[in-house]
Amino acid sequence: MADDFTAVLPANAWNWAAVWRRNYLAWRKVALASILGSLADPIISLFALGTGLGLMVGRVEGTSYIAFLAAGMVATSAMVASTFETIYAAFSRMHDRRIWEAILYTQLTLGDIVLGELAWAATKAFLAGTAIAAVAAALGYAAWPSVLYVLPVIGLTGFAFASLAMIVTSLSPSYDYFVFYQTLVITPMMFLSGAVFPLTQLPGGLQRVARFLPLAHSIDLIRPAMLDRPAAGIGLHIGALCIYAVLPFFLSMALFRRRLMR
Amino acid sequence: MSKVAIEFAGVKKSFGNKLVVNGVSFTVASGECFGLLGPNGAGKSTLARMVLGMTRPDAGKVTVLGVPMPARGRLARKGIGVVPQFDNLDLEFTVRENLLVFGRYFGMSTRAIEAIIPSLLEFARLESKAHARVADLSGGMKRRLTLARALINDPQLLVMDEPTTGLDPHARHLIWERLRFLLARGKTIILTTHFMEEAERLCDRLCVLDHGCNIAEGSPHALIEEHIGCPVIEIFGGNPQELSSLIRPYVQRVEVSGETVFCYAPDPEQVRAQLRGRSGLRFLQRPPNLEDVFLRLTGLELEK
Numbered sequence: 001m002a003d004d005f006t007a008v009l010p011a012n013a014w015n016w017a018a019v020w021r022r023n024y025l026a027w028r029k030v031a032l033a034s035i036l037g038s039l040a041d042p043i044i045s046l047f048a049l050g051t052g053l054g055l056m057v058g059r060v061e062g063t064s065y066i067a068f069l070a071a072g073m074v075a076t077s078a079m080v081a082s083t084f085e086t087i088y089a090a091f092s093r094m095h096d097r098r099i100w101e102a103i104l105y106t107q108l109t110l111g112d113i114v115l116g117e118l119a120w121a122a123t124k125a126f127l128a129g130t131a132i133a134a135v136a137a138a139l140g141y142a143a144w145p146s147v148l149y150v151l152p153v154i155g156l157t158g159f160a161f162a163s164l165a166m167i168v169t170s171l172s173p174s175y176d177y178f179v180f181y182q183t184l185v186i187t188p189m190m191f192l193s194g195a196v197f198p199l200t201q202l203p204g205g206l207q208r209v210a211r212f213l214p215l216a217h218s219i220d221l222i223r224p225a226m227l228d229r230p231a232a233g234i235g236l237h238i239g240a241l242c243i244y245a246v247l248p249f250f251l252s253m254a255l256f257r258r259r260l261m262r
Numbered sequence: 263m264s265k266v267a268i269e270f271a272g273v274k275k276s277f278g279n280k281l282v283v284n285g286v287s288f289t290v291a292s293g294e295c296f297g298l299l300g301p302n303g304a305g306k307s308t309l310a311r312m313v314l315g316m317t318r319p320d321a322g323k324v325t326v327l328g329v330p331m332p333a334r335g336r337l338a339r340k341g342i343g344v345v346p347q348f349d350n351l352d353l354e355f356t357v358r359e360n361l362l363v364f365g366r367y368f369g370m371s372t373r374a375i376e377a378i379i380p381s382l383l384e385f386a387r388l389e390s391k392a393h394a395r396v397a398d399l400s401g402g403m404k405r406r407l408t409l410a411r412a413l414i415n416d417p418q419l420l421v422m423d424e425p426t427t428g429l430d431p432h433a434r435h436l437i438w439e440r441l442r443f444l445l446a447r448g449k450t451i452i453l454t455t456h457f458m459e460e461a462e463r464l465c466d467r468l469c470v471l472d473h474g475c476n477i478a479e480g481s482p483h484a485l486i487e488e489h490i491g492c493p494v495i496e497i498f499g500g501n502p503q504e505l506s507s508l509i510r511p512y513v514q515r516v517e518v519s520g521e522t523v524f525c526y527a528p529d530p531e532q533v534r535a536q537l538r539g540r541s542g543l544r545f546l547q548r549p550p551n552l553e554d555v556f557l558r559l560t561g562l563e564l565e566k
Contacts, residue, residue, distance in 0.1 A: 004318060004332060011336055018366040025363065026354045098350035104316060105344035106367035106415070107336050261316050261332075262277065 008257045010111035018108065019116025020123070022099075027124075038128045042077040043135060046070060049196065061198055063227055070136035071223035072195030074150060075157055078129035079215055082121040082158040083186055086165035087178045090117045094169065100260065110260065111253050118162045118249065125158025126151070136226065143228030150225045153241075157218040160244035164214070167248050170255035189215045194223075214244040266325075267292045267419050267450040268313060273322035275308055275474075282308050283319070284474040290452055292418070295445050297461040297468030298454040299552070301560075304471040306454035307347060310423045313452060314344060327419060340368070343412030347423040347454075349404050351396045357383070357407055358392045361414060368415040378414070385440065386410035402433025409440060420444065422453040426460060438463055458552040472560045482552055489558050490550035493530050497523040499543045509533050517557055524557065526550070 010016060027034060050066030060068040093099040103113050133150055136142040168181045190196065192206060193215035199207055210216045217237040224231035231237075268290040275283040283305045290296040298306045311317040312324050315335025324331040326338045352360050358379060365375035383389050386406040396404065405425070412420060425441070426434040441464055445451060455461050461468050462482045469479040478485055492514055497505055502518045510516050513527040527533050530547055537543060 007315075007333055007335055015369070018363075018369070021366060022352075022363045025359065026352075029354065097353070098346075098348065099352060101346070102350040102352075102364070103367055105314060105339065105342070105346075105412075106364070107340045107369065108367050109336055261318070 005254065005257070008110040008253055008261070010115050011107070011109045015108050015112035016116035016119055019103065019113050020120050023117070023120040024123075035127070035131070038077070038081055038124070039131050042073050042080075042128070042132050046073045046132065046136075064141070067136070067141040067227065068198075068223070069196060070132070070141045071226045072190075072193075072219055074129045074132045074136070074154065074226070075193075075215055075218040075222050076190050076195050077132050078125040078154045078157040078218070079161045079186065079189070081128035082125035082162040083165045083182075085121040085124050086117065086162045087169055087172075087181060088175070090121070090166070091169045091172065091175065091178075093117075094256075094260075095174075104260070110256055114166060114249065114253055114256060118159060118166065118245075121162035121165075122155050122158035125161065126155045129154035129157070133226065142226040146225050146228040150222045153218060153221045153225070156238070156241045156245065157214070157222075160214045160218075160241045163245045163248040163252070166252035167255065170252045170259060189213055192216070194219050212240075214241055217241050265292055266290070267294070267327060268296070268452060269323070269325040270309070270312075271323045271325075273309075273312065273319045273324060275305075275312070275317065275320050282474050283312075285322070286469075286471070286474070286476045287322075288469050288476060288479060290450065292450050293445075293448050294466045295441075295451040295453070295464050297465035298452065298471055299456070299458070299461045299465075299468050299556070300454075300471035301456055305474040306456075306471060307423050309471075310421055310452070310454050313421050314339065314342065340415065341418045343415065343417035343420045345405075345408050345412050345420065345422040345425050347427065349408055351404060351407060351411070353395070353397045356393050356395055357388055357399070360396060360407060361411060364411050365414045370414070375414070382410040382413060385413065385443075387436070400433075402429055402436065405429060405433065405437060406440070409437065413444075417449070419450045419452070422451065424454055424456070426455075426457065434460075458556065462552050470556060470559060477559050478555070485555050486550050486552065489555045490526060492526055492528040492550065494548055494550050494554055495525040495527055495530055495533055496546040496548070497525065497537070497543055498546075500540065505537070505543075509536055512536055515558075519557060524554065526554070 046066070046069060050069050054065035057065050100113055104110065130151060133142060133147055137144055137147045168178065172178060192202065192210050193213050194210070195215065199210050202210065217240040221231060221234065221237045266289055271287050273283055273286045286309065298309055300306050308317055312319055312331065313326055315332030315338065318332050327341050329338050331338060352363060355363065361379050361382060362372065362375050383392055386409060388403060388406060388410065391399065391403065396407065399407065426437050429437065441451060453464065465482060467479065467481050469476045471477070498521060502521055502523050505523050506516045506518055509525055512532045513525045515526040517524045525533055534545065
């Protein structure tokens, strides 16, 4: 049995790139629509909430509300982009279109496929998050050049959320179950991680919960970089995101093996 | 190079409490076309997946291209091409892009893939369709593209799960012709089918499967000789039960399937003599085929 699990692990350090390139080629055909679609929502939220609510709340943690919110929106859009890519698009490739099955006929392993899908979802998260950060920087809501530090964090955030969503994809019998993950995990996480208001506004119990949420770790890295402030606990936050990226990856491989290679 | 391409030894597999493969053993030699023949649900596709290392047997041993499956599946799959039962081409891509993307899964460079795409398209008779979207191809063209895709890594062994199911006769004959071309070039083919004609035309040897068991094995000709060995008369248009009791004394064996009476008659003239003068009957006298073997062995008629 242990032998068999080794057989589904990524075969080497580069096989996954073939899967990434397949998704990139498909995306390139619809790139413009995809970019506009994934940017419109967070940018509208940023300006609507930032200016509208900003008028009422004034300054938050020593900065304008829209600058405070911009960091939250960068992390949230990375979370949403990689989650949706994994639960809808990767599920469709795995389940409806049997594209994974075709790949399993080749010398790629299940682990190579999952890793390629994660890398692709992280790439889309990187594009989405980076675009918001660029808009924020252009409008003076993010400090230059310290905003550059957020780029690797956006990628890591995308990887962690893709990895978590991969578990949901591996377990779900159909698309109908994804809405539970969205409404019970992803949306609450946005409100519990300090994306739209400071964590100090939460009751003590929820603040302790927030310490374990991947989005909170991501925001704790992104916000100081965008506001050019010293960040605390960088190692801890990066470590937590890495754990969220790696452990679900292995778990989802085991679950996919049970699902696809009975 | 090893003379044995595939070896199954005492392989068993259940899903839940349903036994789908029950102690199957067979050997496929290099360069041979081997058929797994049986009705839907006989376990053919499960055996095909085991050849690819995508399903692990509960008991028994599977060896493909000299390595144990599924443990060394990745190594074996480098030398295998697959034509699955259901097309899983990438509908978002053109014909050419499908081949390009698939070649990369084998670690081939873009340049190496582009160098062989023209010959693959020529083989699949899709030269004029290189830039067509897969979604716009006919069923027969999709099958041929799947076959071309299976050849991209220049495999020694082709695994085909019902390669012509769902195709019209013309498309089917074209696939058969292409497969014979591959066999002539020394490829090994294992195919599952429930078309007796397909098995008879293509396979050097085959095993007949029923309920997960290998119930007969041999060349199509030898199986027909062994189990039937005489001409067959099909009679339609009368009361099958009445007809069969009337002619039973004059034939080796008689079977009724649906509204057809199958007479296995070493002396067909005697049967005709018995039924002379009866109106409304139609006769078809023909050499025996695999369908008769299957009917004989299982008491079932395969769907055509």
